[in-house]
Amino acid sequence: MIVDVRRSADRFATRTDWLDMRSSFSFEHHYDPANISFGLLLAVNEVSLAPGTGFDTHAHRDVEVVTWVLSGTLLHSDSAGHSGAVRPGQVQRMGAGRGVEHTERAPAAEPVRFLQMWLRPAEHGTEPEYSQRDVGDALGGGGWVTVASGTGQGVPLAQPAAALHVARLPAGGRVPLPAAPYLHLFVARGDVQVEGVGKLSAGDAARLREVEDGTLCATGAAEVLAWEMSAMPR
Known part of the structure; x- marks a missing residue:
């Protein structure tokens, strides 16, 4: 197994009076040619929005956007006519396809904190897609829950070579590492010990290759969120 640990404090930081965003990969004006992507992942952003603020209309093209809310409510609307309110325990996926515009905002009464992850699509130029699913009850079991994939589990990814698993673990809870050519672990809350990797705390990530x-x-x-990926990046 090939291990690359990225600590929370080493992420790129974007801060304004309404936004606190920590980016695990090169993003917008933050650029490191050695940190562009991992497997099919292009972005893992931890985003906090102040109440009543957010991202006004902006465009995406040929990317899959998967959002996992950690606290609060994220309000979404897009130019394809989709809208949604995403809360903890719910996963949202938007396939931008040939192009879509959308907004993402926090309600007036509360802040929102969420993870947003971008993936390379399996095909370019497709029709925009949107889906949302509640997996909160399944997370109570303490094991991995597949919340998004291209194989019919969770929200449907158009990228069949990727799957997102989430585990909410009690103290002492254990899960096996998914076996995969590429595995990206991100700790959203708490501390974990990973065999062959060591300790990871909230905001830390591990990029693993050839996991058996x-x-x-x-x-x-x-x-903990785990992206299991079986394809080489294009």
């Missing part, structure tokens, strides 16, 4: 086995164990209550 191993175990992740929570030292306290924790929430």
